[in-house]
Amino acid sequence: MLRLRSFIAARLLSSTSAAAISPLHRLLSAAARAPAVSPNPSFTVEQYLVETCGLTRAQALKASVKLSRLKSPSKPDAVLAFLAGLGLSRDAVAAAVAKDPQLLCASVERTLTPNVAKLISLGMSRSEVARLVSIGCDRFRTRSVVSKVQYYLPIFGSFENLLRIVERNSYLLTSNVERVVKPNVAFLQKCGLGACDIANLCLSQSRLLTANLERLGAMVACAEGLGVPRGSGMFKHALHAVGFHSEENIAAKVDNLKKTLMWSDAEVGIAVSRNPHVLRKSKDMLQRRSDFLISEVGLQPTYIAHRPVMLGLSLEGRLRPRYYVVKFLKDNGLLMRDPSYYTVVTLTEKAFMERFICPHKEAAPHLSEDYAAACNGEMPTNFRFV
Structure with missing residues (x-):
């Protein structure tokens, strides 16, 4: 029976056809709910991870440490069938298990299936849910993932944005929403940013909502120190430009602007306030534009400082x-x-x-x-x- 389950699970992972998976999924779920099977002397976690889950030997050796209590393939077979039924490929399942081996011990009946049903009720498609599982498999086996998705959706505007941002920062699914995320959102809103602004910033600064509030305050202070006040149209661009760079790093970028484009402190302030993204330009890019605009075209440095958008053109x-x-x-x-x-x-x-x-x-x-x-x-x- 144990070998049969493992065989079926392996076959399921080689096909993502929902029609073929559904009855077998129900069979395996029923098996998972059956009375506990006594330990199988021939069952080894490492071998199961390699042969059934598709992990490499090195991955299996590392993952097996977290599955030392697993004595039977009953529960992991049910999980693998569930993941295959959701549409995850064999490679995606292997990646998820390698990232979070304890996913194999999750309850299909009590946790995984209810989570999928609730996320779909929020409007997510099965393919989006599958993508979420791949990204945050360690959080998907907890019930809190649903409430977090429900909270983030109005901020990020769409499931696609949510998934793109979580791909960049999976800590969004592990951070405490009440103690960390909500205070950060409230602070950014007080700075004049709307949900759309926050979502766009998170796409480039993925730690924006999970960072320490003091660090976020320092980021805002840095933008203001460069002459871009909160509430201004350029403020969100300034936050994007300064990111989570240290004061020393930003000072070095400012110094490079002064040297390369022959700007004074006042001219740097003018340029940054009008186009904060000049801070993100590389030394080589700025030097080549300076050589051309100043040396060949004959433009004055102050002319460029008042029109910094030129520095971003090809x-x-x-x-x-x-x-x-x-x-x-x-x-x-x-x-x-x-x-x-x-x-x-x-x-x-x-x-x-x-x-x-x-x-x-x-x-x-x-x-x-x-x-x-x-x-x-x-x-x-x-x-x-x-």
């Missing part, structure tokens, strides 16, 4: 090609007025074509072709006039 795909188009037109007397460089690079592609390319098809028939080549990194030495 050097090869926008900043350089458009500069050479306008330079070509000016050098050949084809522009009536001299547009600002900021206007040139912030126009949509359609607007740029209509304003600077299309009107000059006759005078400069190769301009469109040369511009396209430049955007693809094939910068010609000179744009052709004829």
Whole structure:
């Protein structure tokens, strides 16, 4: 009988067909509720983990330590059948068991099945539930997972957002909602952030709701110290930019901005308040843009500081090609007025074509072709006039 259960469980894991699994799942669930089976001398946890669950020998050896009391495959067979019926592949089951071996000891009847039913009643699909099991298998075997999903859903806006965020920080399913998460949410809301802002921040700063409240306060203070007050439109972007970096790290980023772009403290403050994401730019990226914008285009550092969005635009795909188009037109007397460089690079592609390319098809028939080549990194030495 024990070998039969193990055989059936292994076969279930090789197929995720719900139609085929359902009657066998009921059979195995019934077996799990049957009187306890006496220990099987031939049953070894490590062998079961390898042959039935698909773990490697190394994984099985590590996992078996947490399953020392397991003397029979009865309960794990029922769990494996349940997971297969939910739609998890053999590889996904192996990953879940390796992550949380005690999942094999969970009660299908008292915990797993009720949790699935309640999550589906909240609107989750079976595939979403299966994904949640894969992410937070250690929490899925506790009943609190349902109430936590129910709490997070209005904040994150959708199950997809919830799952994406939990994938980045599974501690959301283990943290105490009352003592940790709710105070953090309340604090962020007092700072002027709505549910959508919090959800978007959590996608990039996954520890936002599980961090120590003091650490969260330090993060807010850092953003304000850079000249971005709470409640302002840029505040959420400033929180994203500073993240959980130390004061020393942020100071180093500010110092790099000053050196690379020749900015004063005041100009750094202006740039960061208008586009906090400049703090996230790498040294190499900033240096290449500084070399081009200041040394080649001839822009003044203060001009760039007041228009920091330029630093986030593609050097090869926008900043350089458009500069050479306008330079070509000016050098050949084809522009009536001299547009600002900021206007040139912030126009949509359609607007740029209509304003600077299309009107000059006759005078400069190769301009469109040369511009396209430049955007693809094939910068010609000179744009052709004829």
